[in-house]
Structure formats: structure tokens, C-alpha cells
Amino acid sequence: MNEKIVIVPCSGIGKTYGTVSREAAYEVIEELRPESAQLVPLSMLVLGEENARAAVAASPAITIDGCKLACATKMVQESGGTIAQDFAVLDVFRRNRKLKPQGIAELNEGGQQLAHALAEEVAAVVDKLNGKVETGDEKLRSSAPCF
Amino acid sequence: MPNLPQKKVGIVACSGEEMAEGTVTRLAALKVLEELRPNETVTICLPLFLAGGEGDRAFARFYPTIAVDGCALRCAARATEQYSGKPAASVVVTDIVAERGIGPVAGLRRLNEAGQQAVAETAATVADLVDTLLDKKWSRREGRFLESEPVMQEEAVAKSAASCACGSGIPVQTVQVNGQQVTLIALPPLLAQFKQMGKRPSPETAAELLAQVKIYNDVPDAMESQYQEVLAQEYALFCAEGVAA
Amino acid sequence: MAEFLEYTLDKFTFKVATDRFYNPEGVWAKAEGNQVTVGVSDFFQQRNGDVAFAEVKDVGTAVAANDEFATIETIKVDVELPCPVSGTIAAVNEKLELEAEVINQDPYGEGWLAVIAAANWAADQANLMTPEVYFEHMKVQAQEEAENL
Secondary structure, eight states, X not given: OOOOEEEEEOOOOSSHHHHHHHHHHHXXXXXXXXXXXXXXXXXXXXXXXXXXXXXXXXXXXXXXXXXTTOHHHHHHHHTTOOEEEEEEHHHHHHHTTTOOOOOSSSOOHXXXXXXXXXXXXXXXXXXXXXXXXXXXXXXXXHXXXXX | OOOOOOOOEEEEEOOOTTXXXXXXXHHHHHHIIIIISTTTEEEXXXXXXXXXXXXXXXXXXXXXXXXXXXXXXXXXXXXXXXXXXXXXXXXXXXXXXXXXXXXXXXXXXXXXXXXXXXXXHHHHHHHHHHHHHHHSOEETTTTEEOOSOOOOOOSOOSOOOOOOOTTOOOOEEEEEEXXXXXXXXXXXXXXXXXXXXXXXXXXXXXXXXXXXXXXXXXOOGGGHHHHHHHHHHHHHHHHHHHHHO | OOSEEEEEETTEXXXXXXXXXXXXXXXXXXXXXXXXXXXXXXXXXXXXXXXXXXXXXXXXXXEOTTSEEXXXXXXXXXXXXXXXXXXXXXXXXXXXXXOTTHHHHOTTTTTOOEEEEESOHHHHHHTSBOHHHHHHHHHHHHHHTGGGO
């Protein structure tokens, strides 16, 4: 199976959380796991765009939500996709309390570090999922978080 | 006493995360919301049309909207129309880039110089559209500007700013028109405002109320008299409840 | 009286529960005998954003009215909360430890912060705002702070 793992970040522009989620997603697809992860924009899922729906249907998705409304997770589910793991920026901040993000157009240092920490977590899940995809080992799927 | 919200313009950016033009839409929308027209604009999150339920769609129905799209797919404009109502205006970054001879836009996370120029041009275009929309009367039902008369400004809210759609709602009220349930956006604050202005229940007041209701709701021409009758009843009830309380 | 007073500004609607009293900072107090449950208002939680951490002083701690009894940290701000009542902290909402977002989800219910065994509730109550007075106070605050919402 050659499908890349799908990452769907929040697309909110009203709060810093959305920016953190996008920055983390970009870091994963551009730097950390460019060969094994791809980004699917939320707006296309909202529209029901065929290619976006096909992408989430073909591969487990990692969603990154900026707030409790969890748009990314809900939209992947609405689109018929499978959520491999859903991340919430607030929870990541709880695990990294010193990294307080600020800024929407441009993140402060804390926000960038928080995005990096989140990206590392997302990359780890990508690795686990790819392990599952390559080996067909069902045990790995069951051991991955939030299945 | 609730205030009737000041008429504002909702900005719906596609935010397309997979292309640099999507980044341009986000940054251009932010520039309008935070710098160029902070008191006249509201951000509407596209995914909230579905994830946030009816309340968020109501926001976009309540405000005239400008869809800001990165590419010809026009996700923001089409999804807004699909789930809420036709946007009052629509801009596409790739069109602006082509029309104004801006070079290739690149950089998902850090836009190149052309991308930054595209942000400035797109934001300026949107800001102009905001001004246009606030000066004209927009009919969602007909999807066009009505006559060029200035829109009567609602009771002004002293100060307000760009803000996110997450977690709040415009008051709505459900009424029966010809035996069918119809949800009217902004009716509760309109009733309260009319009462505060000392307007007595009467056919004239009902007509005025209808005119206000039509700003925020689609009222079919053929149904206006029925709507007016219902509004007269609702206003009389509203006033009577106040007296009883 | 209605369960809530509601105020809509721009695209935000703020609710004020009518069955309790408030201090100016938006901390509410609801008494059953001398057991006073305290929490934050809907306006407080919307203004300050999603709560990441909420820490209340330990059970058994004596607090005086207007003394800090809890701290709330959101991604936006850290806020120290003044206690609306004097007494001893009798219980702390255990949900806050792992699910502090309950404050945002249900500020007047499941998102309560603590129960205070009040030393003199009648005296404290006299210094708090009724829902109607807090409602007016909140409206002014909301208008002033609309830029940050």
C-alpha cells in the first residue's frame, strides 16, 4: 500500500491554536516525514471535493484540532475517513506547559516550539501507522493510541 | 436589553493548507480582520458550517460574506453557498495574482515576496469589498445588490472587533408562517429594540419590523403579508409578556 | 425569573445564571446552607479562552473573601481568582485536574471550582452582586473588551 498517511490540521484563523496545528502539520509533511505523510486541506473536505475524500478514504488520518469544536476530526469522520489519532493543541500545551503560544499570522518562540513538539508526536504516529501498513501487523494497529 | 448587532461583513477564507495561495487567503483575511477593517468584519470558519452546526451557518446568513479562495476550486465560496447562503462577494487569489502580474507565489509556511505582495493586494481588494457591502443593500435571496440606496445602519454597537465564530450564536426565533415553522435570525433583539424604542403594536410597526427582518432573512415576496401578520402577532405577544412580567 | 440572562454582542452570547451571586471578576457563589459552591461566569470563560489548567487551593485551606483561592491558565492568560466568600475550602472539583475544559463547557454546572464552608455567608452575600447587577456590569466589560474577544 503506497498511500501516504493523511494529516488534517485545523484551518481556524481566529486563535493561535489553529496556527500551531498548521505549523506542526507543515513540519511533518515538509521536514519530518515528507515521504510518508500528506496534508489534506479541511476546506476541500467541507466542500466534499472528490480527491480529498478519496485521500481520507484510502488512508488513516491524523487530525489536529485547534479547539474543542474539533472541526478536523468531525470532517474526516463525515467524509468517511478513519481517524488514526486526533490531537488537540490544548492537550499538547498541557503536556508542554512552558511553551505558551501567541500570535496567529506569526507564532512566537513558544508557539514554534509547541508546534515542533506536536509535530514530533504526529511523526511518531505516522511511523507507527506506516509500520502497520508495511507489515500488516494487526497488533500494532491495536497498540497505537486512540484507535 | 440585547443590542442588535451592528451590520458587519463575514470573511470566509478557504485556508487551503496544501497550497501557498491558501496561506495567502489566511494572511489576507487576518490583515483585513486585524488591521484594515477590524470594526467592520468578522471571521467565519469554513469548517464550522458543518462541525459547528446550525448556529455557525446562521452567522454566515446573518452577515453578508466575502469568500476568499486560493484557487479556482473556490472551496470557500462554494461551501458557503452550499451550507449557508450565497456569498455577497468572492475573490480568488490566483485571479488577483494573474491580473496584477504578481510573480509565482510560493511558501506554505513562509511566503516568498510574491506571496507577500499577493497578501497585500488580496487584503486591499477585500477591504474595498467590505466598504462596498456596507454601503449597499445586499439581497441574499436574489444574490445581487439591490438599488444603490445606503443601508440603514442598525443600532450601533459601541465598539466591536474581528472575532472568531467559535462558541456563540445570534439569537433566533421560530415562528409559524402558513402552518410552517420558520426560524427568523435576529428576531429576538429586533423585538426588544422596537419595544425599547417605544413602538406600539400596530400594522405600521409590523411593516417596519418586516423591513428589519428582511435584512437578515430571506422573505419571499409572495409571503410578505403573511410574514407581516406573524410579526405583528409576535410583537404584540412580546409586548404583552413584558407587561405581565 | 428565567434561568439565564443573556446578552449578545457582535457574535458572542453571554449567559448569566440567575440563581447565584457574583463578584466583579466574574466568580459566582451559590449557597446551600453554609456550603457555598463557587465557579466562574460564562463571560469569564469566553473572554479568557480555553482553560488549560485550573488549580484550586487544597481542601482545608482557610480563605477570606477577595483572597486568591484559585488560578486559571488559558493559552491567552493566567488569572488569579478572588474568592467571593470567607471560610474553608471543603471540596475541590476533581475533574479540573484532567479535564479543565469542563469550565468552558459548563461554567455554571460541571465546571464548578470548589465548595467553601462559609464562615458568614450572609455578610459575604451582601457584598456580592445580584445576577441583574452583574449582568449590567458584564455588559459594560464585554463592550470594553470586545476587541480582545
